[in-house]
Amino acid sequence: MPAHTLEGDVYVAPLYLAGSTAIGDPALRPLLDNGFVAHSDELANVYVSSPDQRIRLGFLPESPDNPLWKVAAHRDPFGAPDWLATFDSNTPTELVTAFSSALAASYAEELDTVLTGSRHQAEEGFRPLEDAGWKRGSWQLTTLFTAPDGLAGLTYRGGVLDRQAELRGDQDRWLLWGGEDGFSSRWYASFTSAVPIPLIAATTARLADNAPALRYEVDIPERNRSAARIRPVPHPVPTPLEVRRAAAALSRSHGGRLASRALAASATTSSPSAALPACPEHHRRAATARS
Numbered sequence: 209m210p211a212h213t214l215e216g217d218v219y220v221a222p223l224y225l226a227g228s229t230a231i232g233d234p235a236l237r238p239l240l241d242n243g244f245v246a247h248s249d250e251l252a253n254v255y256v257s258s259p260d261q262r263i264r265l266g267f268l269p270e271s272p273d274n275p276l277w278k279v280a281a282h283r284d285p286f287g288a289p290d291w292l293a294t295f296d297s298n299t300p301t302e303l304v305t306a307f308s309s310a311l312a313a314s315y316a317e318e319l320d321t322v323l324t325g326s327r328h329q330a331e332e333g334f335r336p337l338e339d340a341g342w343k344r345g346s347w348q349l350t351t352l353f354t355a356p357d358g359l360a361g362l363t364y365r366g367g368v369l370d371r372q373a374e375l376r377g378d379q380d381r382w383l384l385w386g387g388e389d390g391f392s393s394r395w396y397a398s399f400t401s402a403v404p405i406p407l408i409a410a411t412t413a414r415l416a417d418n419a420p421a422l423r424y425e426v427d428i429p430e431r432n433r434s435a436a437r438i439r440p441v442p443h444p445v446p447t448p449l450e451v452r453r454a455a456a457a458l459s460r461s462h463g464g465r466l467a468s469r470a471l472a473a474s475a476t477t478s479s480p481s482a483a484l485p486a487c488p489e490h491h492r493r494a495a496t497a498r499s
Contacts, residue, residue, distance in 0.1 A: 216429075219420035219439050221444065224360040224386030226300050226421040228395070230278070232267035235277070235304040238312040239265060261285040262323060263315060265295075265308065268298075277304050277309065283323050290323060291402035292375055298387065298395035298429070302421055303411055310410035321404060323425040328405035330364055333382070333412055337362060340416035359435055360386035363411065374400040382408060393429035 220226040232254055238279070239256050240246060244263070246256045251270035257263065262285055265279045276297040280289035295304050314322045337353045338344060342362075345352040349366035362385040373379040382399035397409055420437070428436065448455070 216424045216427075216441065218423055218425045218440055220423050220428055221418060221437045222355070222357075222360070223300050223302055223417065223419070223421045224355065224395075224415060225388075225429070225436040226302075226423050227387070227427060227429045227432065229301040229423070229427070230269070230297075231275075231301060232269075234301055235308045236265070236267060238305070238309040239263075242312040242316050244312075258315060260319075262319070263311070266418075279307065281323050288387055291325070291400045293397070293399045293403055293407070293419075294377070295397045296395055298423060299397050300386075300395070303384075303414055306414035307407055307411045310407045310449060314404065314406065322346065325402050325404045328409075330405065332405045333408040334362070334364070336409060336413040336416045340418075342416065355386075357435060357460040359388060359432075360384075360415065371401070384411070386415070387429060388431040388435065390429070390431045392435035393431040414486060467468060 217284070229248060236246065236254065236256055239258075244256045244258050244265075246254055247252045252459065253270050256265040256267075262282050264280050264282070268276060274296050276296040276299070277293075277295040279293040281291050281339040282288075283290055293307060295307075311322065334351065334353060339425075341411070342353045342355055345354070351362075351364040351366070353362040355361060363385075365379070365381055365383075369379045369381055377398070380398045382403070384397040385394065387393040387395055398413070420439075422441070425438065429436070477499040
């Protein structure tokens with residue numbers, strides 16, 4: 209699959225205020241580059257699956273459900289998912305790409321780890337946020353992290369959860385969120401209990417990263433704009449070679465037009481076949497009177 213480069217006219221930071229690009233290619237590419245196969249339906253939803261049909265990703269812009277992205281792992285290709293990750297339609301695409309990139313790498317290295325999860329502590333998923341200075345809190349069995357500006361966070365719910373309730377979305381082991389409160393500005397991503405912690409850590413690492421995101425300014429959620437740092441993309445400075453080429457092209461263009469004008473002027477004044485000027489009316493009348 210050819211590389212897809214995001215486009216835009218501004219840089220936005222932090223990422224969690226940038227909104228989605230609504231483009232699936234960047235997050236699909238890591239899987240397709242590792243042998244996953246893509247199919248689409250008549251509505252333009254895209255389904256990507258591993259060669260053994262145990263890992264599946266759906267990019268679902270036309271789904272009646274809210275999640276734009278669903279990623280599931282199945283030890284039994286015909287059974288219920290062992291784990292499920294979802295990202296809604298407002299989630300920054302870069303977070304989905306971070307997750308799918310880590311998933312592709314883990315699948316290539318050790319399939320069993322992807323299916324059953326490895327023995328990693330939840331702290332590994334927290335660490336990128338803690339290292340970035342996010343505020344940590346707790347309430348009963350729940351661990352909370354909040355961004356310094358209060359506009360993004362993570363909730364980790366401890367204790368025993370009902371697996372089926374998790375898969376239905378009624379309970380969340382991991383919940384990420386960001387953006388001002390509002391239908392088009394706030395986003396959510398969730399991970400069930402068995403999602404491998406390294407995949408979650410890759411996602412929280414990108415969430416905590418201060419690197420700006422590329423967006424078209426009109427696509428940034430309106431409610432997030434006042435809190436975001438937005439700067440225009442600078443126009444590229446031409447190289448000396450590009451300057452010389454442009455000057456040469458301009459010279460050829462102007463020279464050609466001047467030459468054409470000179471030839472046209474010569475044809476109308478010196479050509480033997482050129483028509484003589486018409487005799488003014490009063491001169492014709494004077495000549496008639498003399499005759």
